[in-house]
Amino acid sequence: MTALAPADGRALGRPQRIGLFGQLRRNPGVLAGSAVLALLVVVALLAPYLHTVDPEFLKPRLRLKPPSADYWFGSDALGRDDYSRVVYGARISLLVGAVVAVLALALGTAIGLVAGYVRLLDTIVMRVMDGLMAIPGILLAIALIALSKASVTTVIVAIMTPEVPRVARLVRGVVLTIREEPYVEAAIAAGTRLPLILWRHVLPNTIAPLIVQGTYIAASAVLTEAILSFLGAGVPTEIPTWGNMMAEGRKVFQIAPWTIFFPGAFLAVSVFAINMLGDGLRDTLDPRLAKRL
């Protein structure tokens, strides 16, 4: 909310106009969160050039070496370089986070729009969504993965499924409020067709809360992916991910704590950065919600 007041306090007479991007730039959460996130994206993209070796390269002679000048983050139980594995692991985490957020938003928005506008379907669709929401997300994801072959796609679908009802509910709520607005009534009176009303009048009103929701979904998806891999129900073990590294580190944790510490720290920092970005976006884009939390 502080972002809404000009920093130099010149606004006593008439409100000074700052563009949306100006507001976003003034928000420390948005700034810090997106900076850290951008850094992680660069690290993930440039993984092969960041003094890494093949993350799957085994050197059985150099098992469980503590962090040193050669092995920055130490080596794991099979003699693989933990630094390289952490750097490559960023790829999967960020990919899963981004894809889950986009898919959950798209699917949830479609369902929410339909439920909010087609009254006949509303009850049925929302009851199904209630049922899905009553199942704890991680359990639903675990069950979905247990039933199909482990792959990155399965993990994405499994993490996305529990998020969809929440988005659908949010969009439906916005639709139900907006459809009572005079300008929507005017559009109906003018003979505008339903798809156009949804596209032009309803959808734009959902964008701000959806962007905020999307960042939270991304944060929780990154976390859930790691949890699933950690539990052995995630991305196939031959792919280096932070969760897989920690799953393997579990067995040797007492003698080699770094096998869990480094991937864990990267995971925590990533989630923290996305959450900060989300809080900042919420304060800027959705001040009404920000006031409540």
Added chain:
Amino acid sequence: MGAFVVKRLLATIPVMAMVALVVFLILRLSPGDPAAILAGDAATPENIAKIRATLGLDRPILVQFVDWVWQLLNGDLGTSLLSLQPVALTIGQRVGPTVSLAVTTIVFSVIVAVPLGVIAAWKHGTWIDRGVMGLSVVGFSVPVFVLGYGWIYGLAMQLRLFPVQGYSSLADGFGPFIQHLVLPTLTLSVIFIALIARMTRASVLEILTEDYIRTAHAKGVSEQRVLIHHALRNAAVPIVSVIGIGIALLIGGVVVTESVFNLPGLGRLTVDAVLARDYPIIQGVILVFSAAYVLINLMIDIAYTVFDPRIRY
């Protein structure tokens, strides 16, 4: 009040029916043939056909569903593929550690988080407030298992204050029981404390702007009394409701925490069942957890009327 409870109870029936339908469909709509999955990799076609017949998978899907629900209503959750024990019995044997951990976590979180939130709201805008809020964002972000291994490393391995892992049942004495639960509780509580502290601060902050708070101050009521009797009491409803929302979070956290600390509860059971592809167990655990979630939220809805007699349904 009585009519409300009955109405609210009835409203949980369609939700639970939906949960049952979803759980049923997950197994049926998944790409693999359940009979083939159950039979394992080395199964012959005859084997698979036999399993399909014993499970009744060759009957119409609607018949299967009705049949399955009828069994559920009779308390029959099926039989574990691995131990060949009834699922309900297995779940009953594993429920102890999970409930213990959930209860200690909720109690500890509320004890810590509510005062933190009230103080943050009272000292609104100061460094205390900012500190509490900052910690709560951190608390949201640190993964449960990273935190768990942090506690194990620091408090169990270095300082040797608590056992590293494992569980001791209440029947074997209260001391060891609590000792084994301290680290898991500390682990699971952090995210819960973050959530409750945030909500407490927000709702107390809102109440503090009310006229009756000013009146209370004006007539000389002490600061402490204003905060606890006037502000916190009126802020109770959103705080209680966030605890309800947090139950889903808690259930997810229980699964992970039990794995980190090797607690033989429902979370471990779920993970082991997934690794062994023991579908009846997976279905049973999901149903039980979902029912618990729905029931706890039902109780919370009823609790509203106690905390705030103005609420009439």
